[in-house]
Amino acid sequence: MAEQSYTEQEFKVVGSRVRRPDGVDKVTGRARYGADAFAPGQLVGRILRSPHAHAKIKKIDISRAEKMKGVKAVITCDDLPDLTGGRGPNFDILVNCMARGTALYHGHAVAAVAAVDEPTARKALKAIKVEYKALPHVTDVDAAMAEDAPIVQPGVEHDGKPSNIVNVSQFGHGDVDAGFAEADVIIEKSYRTEQTHQGYIEPHACLASVGPDGDGELWVTTQGHFTFRNVCAQLLGMDIAKLKVTSSEIGGGFGGKTHVWMEPVALALSRKANRPVKLVMGRDEVFMGSGPTCSTSMDVKIGAKRDGTITAGQATLRYQDGPFPGPWGMLGAMTSWACYDLPNVQAVAYDVLVNRPKVAAYRAPSAPMAAFAVESTMDLVAAEIGMDPVDFRLQNVAKEGSKAAYGPTYGPIGIEATLRAVKNHPHMKAKLGKNQGRGMACGFWFNFGGQTCTDLNIGVDGTVNLTMGTVDVGGARASMSLIAAEELGIPYEKVKCNVGDTSSLGHNDTTEGSRGTFSSGMATIFAARAAIDVLKARAALMWEIDVDDIEWKDGAAHAKGIEHSNLAPLTLAEIAKKSPQTGGPIAGHNEVVADGAGVSFASHICDVEVDPETGKTKILRYTVVQDAGKAIHPDYVEGQFQGAAAQGIGWALNEEYVYGEDGRLQNPSFLDYRIPVCSDLPFIDTEILEIPNPNHPYGIRGVGETSIVPPLAAIAGAVSNAVGVRLDHTPMSPPRVLKAIREANGR
Amino acid sequence: MNGVQVSTTVNGDVEEFVCHPGETLLEVLRNRLGLTGAKEGCGTGDCGACSVIVDGQLVCSCLVLGAEVEGRKVATVEGLADGNRLHPLQDKFLEHAALQCGICTPGFLVAAKALLDDNPDPTEEEIRYALAGNLCRCTGYDKIVRAVDAAAAELRKSSKKKASGRKK
Ligand code: FES
Ligand code: FES
Numbered sequence: 002m003a004e005q006s007y008t009e010q011e012f013k014v015v016g017s018r019v020r021r022p023d024g025v026d027k028v029t030g031r032a033r034y035g036a037d038a039f040a041p042g043q044l045v046g047r048i049l050r051s052p053h054a055h056a057k058i059k060k061i062d063i064s065r066a067e068k069m070k071g072v073k074a075v076i077t078c079d080d081l082p083d084l085t086g087g088r089g090p091n092f093d094i095l096v097n098c099m100a101r102g103t104a105l106y107h108g109h110a111v112a113a114v115a116a117v118d119e120p121t122a123r124k125a126l127k128a129i130k131v132e133y134k135a136l137p138h139v140t141d142v143d144a145a146m147a148e149d150a151p152i153v154q155p156g157v158e159h160d161g162k163p164s165n166i167v168n169v170s171q172f173g174h175g176d177v178d179a180g181f182a183e184a185d186v187i188i189e190k191s192y193r194t195e196q197t198h199q200g201y202i203e204p205h206a207c208l209a210s211v212g213p214d215g216d217g218e219l220w221v222t223t224q225g226h227f228t229f230r231n232v233c234a235q236l237l238g239m240d241i242a243k244l245k246v247t248s249s250e251i252g253g254g255f256g257g258k259t260h261v262w263m264e265p266v267a268l269a270l271s272r273k274a275n276r277p278v279k280l281v282m283g284r285d286e287v288f289m290g291s292g293p294t295c296s297t298s299m300d301v302k303i304g305a306k307r308d309g310t311i312t313a314g315q316a317t318l319r320y321q322d323g324p325f326p327g328p329w330g331m332l333g334a335m336t337s338w339a340c341y342d343l344p345n346v347q348a349v350a351y352d353v354l355v356n357r358p359k360v361a362a363y364r365a366p367s368a369p370m371a372a373f374a375v376e377s378t379m380d381l382v383a384a385e386i387g388m389d390p391v392d393f394r395l396q397n398v399a400k401e402g403s404k405a406a407y408g409p410t411y412g413p414i415g416i417e418a419t420l421r422a423v424k425n426h427p428h429m430k431a432k433l434g435k436n437q438g439r440g441m442a443c444g445f446w447f448n449f450g451g452q453t454c455t456d457l458n459i460g461v462d463g464t465v466n467l468t469m470g471t472v473d474v475g476g477a478r479a480s481m482s483l484i485a486a487e488e489l490g491i492p493y494e495k496v497k498c499n500v501g502d503t504s505s506l507g508h509n510d511t512t513e514g515s516r517g518t519f520s521s522g523m524a525t526i527f528a529a530r531a532a533i534d535v536l537k538a539r540a541a542l543m544w545e546i547d548v549d550d551i552e553w554k555d556g557a558a559h560a561k562g563i564e565h566s567n568l569a570p571l572t573l574a575e576i577a578k579k580s581p582q583t584g585g586p587i588a589g590h591n592e593v594v595a596d597g598a599g600v601s602f603a604s605h606i607c608d609v610e611v612d613p614e615t616g617k618t619k620i621l622r623y624t625v626v627q628d629a630g631k632a633i634h635p636d637y638v639e640g641q642f643q644g645a646a647a648q649g650i651g652w653a654l655n656e657e658y659v660y661g662e663d664g665r666l667q668n669p670s671f672l673d674y675r676i677p678v679c680s681d682l683p684f685i686d687t688e689i690l691e692i693p694n695p696n697h698p699y700g701i702r703g704v705g706e707t708s709i710v711p712p713l714a715a716i717a718g719a720v721s722n723a724v725g726v727r728l729d730h731t732p733m734s735p736p737r738v739l740k741a742i743r744e745a746n747g748r
Numbered sequence: 749m750n751g752v753q754v755s756t757t758v759n760g761d762v763e764e765f766v767c768h769p770g771e772t773l774l775e776v777l778r779n780r781l782g783l784t785g786a787k788e789g790c791g792t793g794d795c796g797a798c799s800v801i802v803d804g805q806l807v808c809s810c811l812v813l814g815a816e817v818e819g820r821k822v823a824t825v826e827g828l829a830d831g832n833r834l835h836p837l838q839d840k841f842l843e844h845a846a847l848q849c850g851i852c853t854p855g856f857l858v859a860a861k862a863l864l865d866d867n868p869d870p871t872e873e874e875i876r877y878a879l880a881g882n883l884c885r886c887t888g889y890d891k892i893v894r895a896v897d898a899a900a901a902e903l904r905k906s907s908k909k910k911a912s913g914r915k916k
Contacts (some may be wrong), residue, residue, distance in 0.1 A: 018845070020842050020843070021842070021845070023850075024842040024847070025834070025838075025842070027847055027850035027853050028825075028828075028834065028838035028841050028842060028850075028853055028854075028857060029785070029825065029826065029828070029829055029838065029846070029856050030784070030785020030786070030824070030825040030826045031785075031836075032781070032850060033768075033784070034777045034787065036778075036784075036787070036788065037778075037784040105838060119775075120768060120770070126784050142902070187844075199885075200885050201849070201851075201885055202787075202789040202797055202849075202851045202852050202884070202885050203787065203789065203849070203851040204788070204789070248849075250849075250850065251849060252787070252849050252851025252852075253848075253849070253851060253885050253886055254849075255885070281788075283791060284789065284790040284791060284792065284794075284795075317854045318882060321850050439864050474849060475848030475849055475886060476845070483869055525906055577916070618897075636844075636845035636891070637845060637848070639845075639890075639891075640845055640886070640887055640888075640891060641848075643887060643888035643890045643891070644848060644885070644886045644887050644888050646883075646888060647887075647888030647889070648885070650802040669790070670790065670792055671789075671790050671794035671795050671883060672794045673794065676883060676885060676888075677879075677888075678882075678883065679875075679876045679879040679880050679884075679889040679892070679893065680873075680877050680879075680880040682876075682888060682889055682890075682896075684893070685890050726855060
């Protein structure tokens with residue numbers, strides 16, 4: 002669609018650092034998040050979870066719990082009959098919400114209660130008797146691929162045999178064998194990354210209410226209330242139109258709140274109890290029962306000429322998905338080589354089932370691990386041929402017209418510009434001291450557009466209500482208000498943006514893939530332009546001239562031509578004021594499948610100091626350079642870069658799921674799963690590059706995800722340079738670093 | 749219910765309530781007093797989202813029992829602004845975009861308030877260590893530290909003005 006393409010323009014308000022419209026509520030404690038809703042007569046829901054990594058559920062006896070005073074409903078999988086036909090993604094969601102005959106991981110839900118208060122609900126959980134028969138389990142991705150591994154899901158086959166390998170994907174082009182034959186230098190290395198969690202501070206929470214007529218309402222912290230509505234309606238056998246889902250303020254998601262974990266349980270409890278039910282996860286449940294990202298095991302091989310030209314790249318990636326298939330390995334393979342223009346390249350990925358929680362998207366899902374392996378190997382090749390790592394990358398960098406290993410041919414892209422910015426950055430030239438090291442790495446993310454629907458309504462006083470359907474995960478209402486103000490030509494303060502519930506707008510895809518600003522931004526532009534058409538028509542009526550003689554600029558209708566020079570411009574507010582007499586309310590509406598999300602690239606630089614006695618790594622300095630396409634609100638773009646980098650730093654240095662021999666998660670708490678705190682980090686420098694996305698009127702690209710991709714490799718490079726040993730396993734926690742130093746010293 | 753009767757002061761108002769002996773102050777604030785500004789991120793003292801000030805001391809309200817605040821003074825994020833005038837910390841958090849999702853914000857504001865009450869001119873390092881008990885997953889803390897630093901400067905300016913005003 003031509004109108005979607007980028008046109009260069011001078012912006013008046015877009016790009017300014019205004020205060021966000023939801024800010025005051027959030028600094029005064031007024032903003033209502035998932036757990037902050039109340040309904041008259043509401044009950045407290047709680048979920049009983051499996052203590053076993055893998056077990057047959059022989060019997061669940063709920064009779065005692067049901068009889069307890071104050072207990073209003075107890076449910077098992079029998080209260081959630083399968084309406085999905087027994088297969089597909091929604092069936093997996095159903096099985097994950099409530100185990101059906103087999104507990105697939107430590108923390109898998111097996112029953113749930115609704116009671117008048119928290120103590121009663123807890124007592125009722127204790128009164129439910131579950132008879133398990135423990136089954137052999139497997140939690141490690143390599144062990145799960147072994148011939149004699151315990152089978153996680155019967156029915157899954159690979160090479161004609163029962164297996165945990167649920168999917169194999171392959172991408173690439175050229176002839177890698179021929180490429181390696183041409184190489185002067187070949188480096189091949191294996192890597193591992195441990196499982197990490199998104200770690201949003203707000204646990205999953207919802208308030209569900211189903212009436213005797215079967216109609217329902219759901220208040221929930223989610224990245225996609227329309228998707229949640231569709232999934233829950235199917236699982237509960239409700240009409241989509243009769244389940245109204247409202248997204249609360251969301252206390253962080255990072256992909257983890259794109260998935261349905263427990264909302265059908267809350268609805269089923271409410272239906273059975275005939276009262277509203279509030280269901281909130283504890284932090285331990287968030288770790289055990291809502292999806293982390295994959296752990297991986299990877300091999301990467303790169304061949305290059307002495308002059309720095311890569312002749313071939315090959316990656317074998319093994320991603321564990323938990324007990325249900327996902328696209329995770331595939332996404333790792335697709336992103337692995339995306340920064341480079343290679344003649345011969347291949348990526349093969351295995352998606353593997355294990356007895357761990359169902360894996361969920363985590364910010365640029367699957368890309369950080371693959372980048373860790375590829376970028377670390379890039380460093381090794383550069384060192385081997387004696388080339389500067391930035392120059393080596395620049396020599397092989399993908400450009401406009403390069404064919405990506407995952408298929409497409411790139412349009413204008415920013416990877417080269419980020420690398421040049423890194424090369425010229427003062428950070429690159431700063432001196433390092435003893436036990437200090439520097440690393441750099443690149444990252445890529447696709448970004449996504451998808452279905453979007455937006456409504457713009459103009460009040461009689463000339464103020465504007467903008468209703469968007471993508472959830473605001475971190476400042477989107479400010480960005481959308483800026484865009485509407487820009488298009489209409491009115492001050493930012495005249496626009497109030499809200500997130501609509503599912504009954505107020507058409508379907509909106511989940512806020513994922515960094516699509517919020519890209520796609521709702523596009524729909525907002527078109528909705529505003531539709532409103533401008535109405536405004537012009539009303540002005541034409543008021544002036545009694547032809548609408549074609551009117552143009553819209555600076556927030557007012559202007560009559561064109563000498564013959565109309567006596568007509569002073571009519572402002573938006575003046576036209577709005579007369580709207581009751583000229584045809585009623587003035588509105589603009591848009592629904593769009595926002596195609597053409599622009600890929601985005603980042604390059605990071607990191608300095609660390611490693612204590613050789615303890616193995617502890619301190620981040621001394623960190624710089625993010627990323628292409629944003631167009632930064633609508635630079636503060637929140639920087640915030641995305643900084644937050645993504647901080648998550649990457651946690652992943653690189655501390656965070657990991659620790660499983661015992663018994664297959665149980667050992668550290669489901671913020672005490673033992675340690676995310677970076679304020680005193681762990683320095684200020685994170687950012688540099689926003691703006692290489693417009695040709696497929697968006699303002700040139701917007703998604704910005705939220707890409708910068709979680711480079712940190713693992715950048716930090717691994719820095720730590721390796723500081724200690725003189727290559728680290729190949731995240732997190733690079735003190736014991737792991739010490740072990741690597743000792744092994745290198747032959748101790 | 750074997751209730752405990754408690755009388756306390758919250759943000760300057762006298763509050764009386766009956767709670768379970770095992771009920772936390774956080775549960776009391778949120779479920780009995782309707783003050784949902786304090787959030788539960790963990791319930792185990794590890795995230796600081798539930799931070800409140802009791803008799804001048806910063807505490808995790810998830811680790812304090814409701815029954816323990818009998819006769820004491822509790823201050824929460826809801827009491828930070830002066831009527832409709834935002835506290836400089838709130839103002840600077842907005843100016844510096846120190847929040848993304850905002851779930852951690854009430855806890856950070858309360859913890860920062862406790863810091864600045866105690867130390868009006870903290871260094872960057874002192875700010876970072878004083879806030880190390882509060883987790884934020886969105887911001888990387890960069891803009892939070894800058895906002896607290898700016899609010900401290902603002903508060904120092906206005907207290908100087910007040911002091912010199914008194915002298916005249
Ligand atoms: S909820 Fe109290 S410290 Fe996390
Ligand atoms: S702003 Fe989201 S956790 Fe701090």
